[in-house]
Amino acid sequence: MAEIPKVQTVALVREIGGPVEFPTDYPVPTPGNNEVLAKILYTGVCLSDLHTKDAVAAGPDGIPITRFKLPHIGGHEGVGRIVGLGPGCGSDLSLGTLVGIRFASRVCRRCEYCLAGTEQYCLKGTNHLHHEDGSFQEYIALDADYLTILPDDVDPKVMAPVLCAGITAYKGVLGANIRAGHWLAVIGAGGGLGHMAVQYAKVLGAQVIGIDAPDKRDFVLGLGATEFVDFVNTDPVQRVREITGLGAHSAVVTAGSTKAFSHACEMLRTGGTLSCVGMPPGTAKFETPICAIVIKALKIVGSVVGSMSELMEAVELTRRGLVRPQIQVRPFKDLPHVYEEMEKGTLKGRIVLEVSSS
Incomplete structure (x- = not known):
């Protein structure tokens, strides 16, 4: 095993809304007890x-999240x-083991949610998005008791x-309560989340209607969707009804658009x-009239990542x-350009940055 350096290159944001910098002198963390x-x-x-x-992210109460670590290293x-x-x-842990860096970084393992196997909702939990340095760096310290060990x-x-x-899309599809042969609409089907939701839904037996811009048809x-609906040049609601007769049994919205919901x-x-x-x-709000939800007996569920157990199902x-995640591999320092493309909504599949090749 090569000698571990004292400093490393990271993608650092020093202040809210600030540019991404790539300092080469950021300290490599020293693993603490049980890390x-x-x-x-x-x-x-x-x-x-x-x-x-x-x-511009918002918490469950609609208040923008501001209590996160600065300077900030993202990636989860x-x-x-x-x-x-x-x-x-x-x-049971050894050098060379392949591990994952997830959204959730630490959980208490004692609360009602942790004991129920829904530890992603742990109120004392921390994550790599807001509270701890994430995967946009060369080295990272991880909790050994909540470690994602991957097949080698x-x-x-x-x-x-x-x-x-993957786990977010998988959990969203599970929450849609689909059965084999059911019609499932995936809105944002060509994006990083959506293209995986299409595939997980197919594995579970759904007939998938992928909805996105025409250039992603x-x-x-090619991912296995049964039908594609172009939301730019057609009325997506009318088209889905034409395809399914009564309407879709379920829908998974992976797009970050209020109108999509x-x-x-x-x-x-x-x-x-x-x-959802x-x-x-x-602080976007739901626009659907409550009377429509009541009269049609609709069920609306939220989904944020998933448990360790569900993650390992998605991994398998x-x-x-x-x-098969559809990826584009880019150099680590392309992160600012990736952000620009995300804002334009032009990406297909998922961007993966190469931080180190070995």
Whole structure:
């Protein structure tokens, strides 16, 4: 194992809304009690990283999130290898083990949510998006008791997006309550989250209607979608009703657009389920009339990432080749350009940054 340096290159944001800088003298963390040090190989880029950097994300009460670490290192879908063990680590951990860097960084393991296997809602939990340095750096310290240990036979650059986009999409599809043969509409089907939701839904037996801009038609159909709806040149609600007759059984919204959620409700048949995954920036509100929800007996569920158990299910589906993240690998320092493309909405699939090749 190579000697661990004292300093490293990181993607640093010094102030809210500030530019991304790449200092080369940021300290490499020393793993504390029951922590491991991992060298990051690849990391995906999530829209929530951009929103957090620019302080346009909102908490559950609609108040913008401002209580996060500054200077800020984002990134929460990374893959790396253990290069150091802190005191107290168990004998089951060894150098060279492939590990994931997830949204959730630490949980209490004692509260009602943790005990129920829904630890992503732990009120004492911390995450790599707001509270701790994330995967936009060469080395990272991770909690050994909440460590995502990955199979050693996976491709780390392909697996990286599963750590956030994958588990988020998978959890959203599970929340849609689909059965084999059901019609499921995925809004934002060509994006980083959506293209994985299409595939997870297919694995679970759904007939998928992918909805996105016209230039993503071939991409979405190539993922296995049964139908594609162009929301720019057609009325997506009318088209979904034409395809399904009564309307879709379920819809998963992965787009960060308020209008998309209203359209999704209108696409649903009576008794349908809307699974909310994408988060519009700021304090966007639901536009669907309450009477429509009541009369159609709609079920609306929110979904944010997933538990460790659900993550490993998503990992296994990718490991077996049933779900294939569509990625573009870019150099680490392309992060500012990736953010610009995200703002324009031009990306297909997921961007993965190469932090280190070995």
